[in-house]
Amino acid sequence: MKKSKNSKIAEKKRIELLELLKNRGLEIYDDLEKSKFPKFSIPSRSVSNIVYDKKLRQYILGNSTAIRSAGNMSQLRAFTQLVWLAFFANQLLSEQKTSTLRDIYYSSQAFEVDFEDQPESDNIIVDLEAVLARAREDFQIFPEERSSIFGDLTIEYTVPGYEGKRSNLSDHPDGYLIGPSLNTAEFVDTSAELVIAIEKGGLFTRFVEEKVDKKFKAIIVDTAGQAPRSTRYILRRLHIELGLPVVILTDGDVYGEHIAMVIKSGSANAAHLRELTVPDAKWIGVWATDIEKYKLPTIPMTESDIKRIYELQKDPRYQHGNWKKQLEVFLKIKRKAELEAFSKYGLTNITDKYLPQKLELAKSL
Amino acid sequence: MIEETFHQISPSEFFYRNRDLAGFSNPTRSLYTAVRELVENSLDACDQKGILPDVHLSIKALDSEQPDPKQYVLTVSDNGPGIDPKYVPLAFGTVLYGSKFGLKQSRGMFGLGATMAILYGQITTNKPVTVKSNVDGKTQEEFVLLLDIQKNKPIIQKHTKKDHLKRGLSISIVLEGDYSKAGSKIREYVYQTHLITPYASIKFDGPRKAEDDHQSYLKIIRKMPPPPTIIKPHPYGIDVETLRRMIADTHYQIPTVDNKMIAKVRKELGLQKKNLDVKGILDRAQRRWKNLSRPVRIVIALISFLQMEFDSLSKIRIDDIDVDNKKLTFWDFGESITRTIEMNPSSFYYKQLANTVQGETLTSFLAKRFQRVGLTTAIKFAEFAKLKPEKRIGSLTNEDLVKLTDSLQKFDQFLSPDPGCLAPLGEEPLGRGIMKKFNPEFAAVIQRGASAYSGFPFIIEMGIAYGGNIHSSGIEIYRFANRIPLLYDEGSDVVIKVVNEMDWPRYKVKGDVPLAIFSHICSTRIPYKTVGKENVADRLEIERELRLALQFLARKLSIHMSKRGKVEMAKKRANLYSKYIPLLARFSTKLAGKKKEPDCRQMIKVSEGIEEV
Numbered sequence A: 001m002k003k004s005k006n007s008k009i010a011e012k013k014r015i016e017l018l019e020l021l022k023n024r025g026l027e028i029y030d031d032l033e034k035s036k037f038p039k040f041s042i043p044s045r046s047v048s049n050i051v052y053d054k055k056l057r058q059y060i061l062g063n064s065t066a067i068r069s070a071g072n073m074s075q076l077r078a079f080t081q082l083v084w085l086a087f088f089a090n091q092l093l094s095e096q097k098t099s100t101l102r103d104i105y106y107s108s109q110a111f112e113v114d115f116e117d118q119p120e121s122d123n124i125i126v127d128l129e130a131v132l133a134r135a136r137e138d139f140q141i142f143p144e145e146r147s148s149i150f151g152d153l154t155i156e157y158t159v160p161g162y163e164g165k166r167s168n169l170s171d172h173p174d175g176y177l178i179g180p181s182l183n184t185a186e187f188v189d190t191s192a193e194l195v196i197a198i199e200k201g202g203l204f205t206r207f208v209e210e211k212v213d214k215k216f217k218a219i220i221v222d223t224a225g226q227a228p229r230s231t232r233y234i235l236r237r238l239h240i241e242l243g244l245p246v247v248i249l250t251d252g253d254v255y256g257e258h259i260a261m262v263i264k265s266g267s268a269n270a271a272h273l274r275e276l277t278v279p280d281a282k283w284i285g286v287w288a289t290d291i292e293k294y295k296l297p298t299i300p301m302t303e304s305d306i307k308r309i310y311e312l313q314k315d316p317r318y319q320h321g322n323w324k325k326q327l328e329v330f331l332k333i334k335r336k337a338e339l340e341a342f343s344k345y346g347l348t349n350i351t352d353k354y355l356p357q358k359l360e361l362a363k364s365l
Numbered sequence B: 001m002i003e004e005t006f007h008q009i010s011p012s013e014f015f016y017r018n019r020d021l022a023g024f025s026n027p028t029r030s031l032y033t034a035v036r037e038l039v040e041n042s043l044d045a046c047d048q049k050g051i052l053p054d055v056h057l058s059i060k061a062l063d064s065e066q067p068d069p070k071q072y073v074l075t076v077s078d079n080g081p082g083i084d085p086k087y088v089p090l091a092f093g094t095v096l097y098g099s100k101f102g103l104k105q106s107r108g109m110f111g112l113g114a115t116m117a118i119l120y121g122q123i124t125t126n127k128p129v130t131v132k133s134n135v136d137g138k139t140q141e142e143f144v145l146l147l148d149i150q151k152n153k154p155i156i157q158k159h160t161k162k163d164h165l166k167r168g169l170s171i172s173i174v175l176e177g178d179y180s181k182a183g184s185k186i187r188e189y190v191y192q193t194h195l196i197t198p199y200a201s202i203k204f205d206g207p208r209k210a211e212d213d214h215q216s217y218l219k220i221i222r223k224m225p226p227p228p229t230i231i232k233p234h235p236y237g238i239d240v241e242t243l244r245r246m247i248a249d250t251h252y253q254i255p256t257v258d259n260k261m262i263a264k265v266r267k268e269l270g271l272q273k274k275n276l277d278v279k280g281i282l283d284r285a286q287r288r289w290k291n292l293s294r295p296v297r298i299v300i301a302l303i304s305f306l307q308m309e310f311d312s313l314s315k316i317r318i319d320d321i322d323v324d325n326k327k328l329t330f331w332d333f334g335e336s337i338t339r340t341i342e343m344n345p346s347s348f349y350y351k352q353l354a355n356t357v358q359g360e361t362l363t364s365f366l367a368k369r370f371q372r373v374g375l376t377t378a379i380k381f382a383e384f385a386k387l388k389p390e391k392r393i394g395s396l397t398n399e400d401l402v403k404l405t406d407s408l409q410k411f412d413q414f415l416s417p418d419p420g421c422l423a424p425l426g427e428e429p430l431g432r433g434i435m436k437k438f439n440p441e442f443a444a445v446i447q448r449g450a451s452a453y454s455g456f457p458f459i460i461e462m463g464i465a466y467g468g469n470i471h472s473s474g475i476e477i478y479r480f481a482n483r484i485p486l487l488y489d490e491g492s493d494v495v496i497k498v499v500n501e502m503d504w505p506r507y508k509v510k511g512d513v514p515l516a517i518f519s520h521i522c523s524t525r526i527p528y529k530t531v532g533k534e535n536v537a538d539r540l541e542i543e544r545e546l547r548l549a550l551q552f553l554a555r556k557l558s559i560h561m562s563k564r565g566k567v568e569m570a571k572k573r574a575n576l577y578s579k580y581i582p583l584l585a586r587f588s589t590k591l592a593g594k595k596k597e598p599d600c601r602q603m604i605k606v607s608e609g610i611e612e613v
Ligand SMILES: Nc1ncnc2c1ncn2[C@@H]1O[C@H](COP(=O)(O)OP(=O)(O)OP(=O)(O)O)[C@@H](O)[C@H]1O
Pocket: B037, B041, B042, B045, B078, B080, B081, B082, B083, B091, B092, B097, B098, B099, B100, B107, B108, B109, B110, B111, B112, B113, B114, B115, B116, B169
């Protein structure tokens, strides 16, 4: 039984962020009082400013910044939108309410800040993340996509109305949705020794049915394809706060390999954020080499699969080791296999045979 | 081989064969074309005599109860020079009778406009045309004419005279037309004619009561452009047929040996009172040869061959002098027979005759009959064309003619055609017309220097206007040629082509903007595609000049557009700031946890004035 070392961490973060927002507000207020055009400096998110940091083992933004100024006519609207968002986030945080990306778009309409569409408001949200160096989840904004989690983990909610209430994530066989309340909950207790992230909902259900959580003392997380940021955030917390190793199981194709890579070391899209990666996570399969080894039924790769391989071969993280090798094998065989392919040898083949072998192998990775 | 038969066609046949080309294809178009032809004749006549035109156009339904198409009385009166009563029946009663075949700028070109309109009227209504002409400001002569379609001859039904003080011509025809369809084009035509002829007053009375059917357009300016002058043709652009005709009328005509001529011969020989025999006459002529005029020398030569003294000479008529075959043919009045005699080629007189009949030398012909050709140039040219400079033009064979025509086009040392004969409208009057029509926010005009296409000089005038009461659905194009508005057949016109091919975005013209373009082509010969005179063919040189003019104007427009852009920008800026700064104040006040919002009025005011940072 481990107790969360970081209790009250969420509350502390909230107070800090409120302070940060207030300071930004003050700066603008003072400028306006002096009839000066307020401005923000925002780390540039252009491709040329995204660099791979070997020490952090993730993509980060370089040093170049862009000034967004109210004095520039073409930036005035975006600047106002950014300040509005800060104002709105401040409100969410103080009232401890959450919001979705879509909510933000509609909420904005009451304030006449003229977002043309949701992609535009989404983009301003990313700007605010960059300005504050905080993930949007920190200021209570969550995407709609949700993935699930299952396993023996007791949590204590911090969201208003549920403060102090506890749940165990193995109580419900469909798993728990990874949403705002889970993200802000404190981890109380767990017997798990491992986290298994799996790309597909179908396999997640199979793993619950096959009691993989018990057999392998694992918390199972469904990433539902490319893992949403809230999921990556939970994975990171499980690893850092509870010290659990994370392994990742994906389809045997180039996209699967990259899903694992993003969980491990982030995506270029979120290069402005630092708290979303699990640098020690391990991709255990399905590897290109497994296709041959386990005689899996395969399907041919498409044009775009192959194009994607060439793209990833330029990424610095794919320049060595197993990552590099698997890409090369994929390119050589030009075929891919899904996780379900193991069903050819019986529905439980994947949990009975493949998983134990791979977990054993992972220890040496 | 099938033998072809040739026969002359009657005017009505001519009309039917050419009605489409000439713009008389249906009652709508015909009414419009008839209006045009008559109004243009009036303006031409005034231009030529330097008279500020007052033209009255009236269209009345014979029976207004009837539905269109129906019979209309079309009357056009002017204050021009009128037509000498002698020529009225000819001018309006025969096809291809016109006074404008010389090379000069005029609206009419073919000598059939008015006659076609009259023919069309007569064919559709069987009613005569009424022409009232007053040439001296004292008497007006009125003709009522029908055309004898078989004989291509006018039949005068009535001819009266009365005292009348106003000079000018009035012509009135009855024709089948469709005003309900043609009306808008006719009104537009009158209006545009007024724009391009700002020194004319035009009064229009249509068949309807509506206000737009009763318009008086007064002169915008009172200064006439100088009247166009007739010029000699330029060598470029001359064709074999024209050249043949020119040579034919330069030929020294065989003199008519009438009493008047005989008197002249007697006088030059000093034989007014005295009769001599043939030998006596020839001797006397030899002694005075140097002082004899050319016609007299020819008569002497004839006397030498005919062996006739003055008396006998007055009883014959010379019919033909065939130099090549050395034959002289004459008609004997006394005996009423044709006689032919041989001429002795070795005789001194034969040479004299041959010279005269065969015409002047090539070089002197070129120098006299063409513009931009002097004797020196003519000699250089002859060398270039591999023709003898002293070659007699009367002795040119068909091959020679073709060679000559050809070389005239190819010789590159002729100066370009003389544009002095052209009468463009001028930048100022054009600009005034544009301002009056559109009251635009921006306008510019240009008159290009003279240029030439195949021997015909031309000048392009162009104007551009933006804003005002111009509609913004595509560029409006107003085309004029020799002061005629061109309203039909836009599709195939060279001006439209040039406008459409412009790279407008380059000149800051994007999307549908309120833009109008005026184009006026002046030339001694507008290259119309049809005799209907509605669209101009795309000659390379004309296209190029149009393009240069348009580019010049578009550059001016683009300067205006960027200025305008700046003003709009400032406006937009002001709007933006007065909207967003208060919002910023509100949000930051909340964020900062303050109660009182900062006062931003000053900021908003300042930001309206500043340039982009
Ligand atoms: N209003 C008028 N006043 C004086 N002369 C006129 C008038 N109208 C016509 N004429 C004379 O009658 C002639 C014949 O006119 P018509 O319209 O048939 O031919 P055009 O104008 O020479 O050529 P086009 O066929 O191109 O119109 C003219 O050339 C002109 O000499």
